[in-house]
Amino acid sequence: xxxxxxxxxxxxxxxxxxxxxxxxxxxxxxxxxxxxxxxxxxxxxxxxxxxxxxxxxxxxxxxxxxxxxxxxxxxxxxxxxxxxxxxxxxxxxxxxxxxxxxxxxxxxxxx
Amino acid sequence: xxxxxxxxxxxxxxxxxxxxxxxxxxxxxxxxxxxxxxxxxxxxxxxxxxxxxxxxxxxxxxxxxxxxxxxxxxxxxxxxxxxxxxxxxxxxxxxxxxxxxxxxxxxxxxxxx
Numbered sequence: 001x002x003x004x005x006x007x008x009x010x011x012x013x014x015x016x017x018x019x020x021x022x023x024x025x026x027x028x029x030x031x032x033x034x035x036x037x038x039x040x041x042x043x044x045x046x047x048x049x050x051x052x053x054x055x056x057x058x059x060x061x062x063x064x065x066x067x068x069x070x071x072x073x074x075x076x077x078x079x080x081x082x083x084x085x086x087x088x089x090x091x092x093x094x095x096x097x098x099x100x101x102x103x104x105x106x107x108x109x110x111x
Numbered sequence: 112x113x114x115x116x117x118x119x120x121x122x123x124x125x126x127x128x129x130x131x132x133x134x135x136x137x138x139x140x141x142x143x144x145x146x147x148x149x150x151x152x153x154x155x156x157x158x159x160x161x162x163x164x165x166x167x168x169x170x171x172x173x174x175x176x177x178x179x180x181x182x183x184x185x186x187x188x189x190x191x192x193x194x195x196x197x198x199x200x201x202x203x204x205x206x207x208x209x210x211x212x213x214x215x216x217x218x219x220x221x222x223x224x
Contacts, residue, residue, distance in 0.1 A: 004153070043201055043215035044154070087153065098169065099213075101146075103153040 003027060004090050006102035014110055017078045021105045023088030024070045032091040033064055035073050037084045038104065044087055047073075078109045113138045115216035117202050123222045124192055132187045132219050134202030140214075142205040143185040144169065145177065147198040148218075154201065160185055192223045 006023045013019050025033075033050035048055065050062040050071050061074040071090075075082055088102035115136045124130055136143065144159035146169075156169030160179040174196055176188040185204075189196060202216040 008151070041218075043217055045215070046212050098159075099156060100170070101154040103151055 002102075003100045004088055004102040006086075006088050006105045008103060009106040011105065011107045012110060013078055013107070015078055015080060017109075018074065018076045019078060019107065020072055020074045021086055021088075021107075022070050022072050023102050023105075024068075025088075025090045025100075026069070027090070027092060028066075028069060029093035030090045031093050033062075033071050034089040035060075035062055035071075036087040036089055036101075038087055039084050044101075047086070075107075078107075080109050080111065083107055083109045113214070115202055115204050115214050117200075117216040117219050119219060120217060121220045123224065125224050126193055127191050130189050130192060130221075132189075132200060132202075132221070134185045134187065134216055135183050136185075136202075136204040136214070137183065138204060138206075138214065139182065140204035140206055141182070142207055143179070144203050144213075145175070145185070145187045146201045146203065147171065147196075148201060149198050157187070157200075192221075194223050197221060197223045 003026050035047040036044040037047045038044040048057050048062050050064045054063040059076045063072045085104040085106045087104045090100050092098040118133045141162045145157040146154040148154045155171045157175050158169050158177040160166045163182050166177050200219045203213045205213045
């Protein structure tokens with residue numbers, strides 16, 4: 001079983017739609033969680049951290065469910081510019097420098 | 112402008128020919144790391160460095176070497192490249208161990224024939 005698993009998609013949604021991605025992780029003691037965004041052939045960029053209490057940044061909401069070992073990303077009112085691959089990232093408990101990336105979920109927002 | 116630079120951006124080489132991919136950051140970050148990205152596998156950490164002269168293995172270190180003689184530079188060395196090292200490589204840096212904001216370089220596409 002992979003340490004971090006994501007549905008690869010692709011998710012094809014119309015502008016204005018709400019879309020949600022889930023990510024599961026295998027190590028129950030994982031400490032930190034993030035969502036990164038990666039545009040085609042570009043470097044990943046931090047989208048947002050995921051906190052235990054859940055957090056929101058504009059149209060983006062991230063949530064953590066430790067009991068079920070998954071994190072989620074909700075995008076409301078999708079824009080064309082949201083088209084990208086979204087990477088789920090988890091740090092291992094014994095070494096906060098050891099980050100494990102999911103393979104990514106590809107989102108395409110269409111007019 | 113705060114940035115991480117990598118060179119070269121694209122490289123085609125042959126099996127066994129030693130190569131170095133350079134990485135440099137201008138943010139005075141202590142932490143730097145190298146990743147490779149392959150389809151369906153996501154990014155996997157090769158090596159990381161907590162500070163000058165402090166390096167450690169990541170998830171997939173075999174076939175790679177690194178050095179950290181200066182804070183700003185963290186080169187990746189392939190002593191004897193093989194075709195299975197064909198990949199997209201990213202260098203990244205962060206202020207410290209808690210990598211909330213990890214800045215990535217633009218990537219280096221390597222093809223080993």
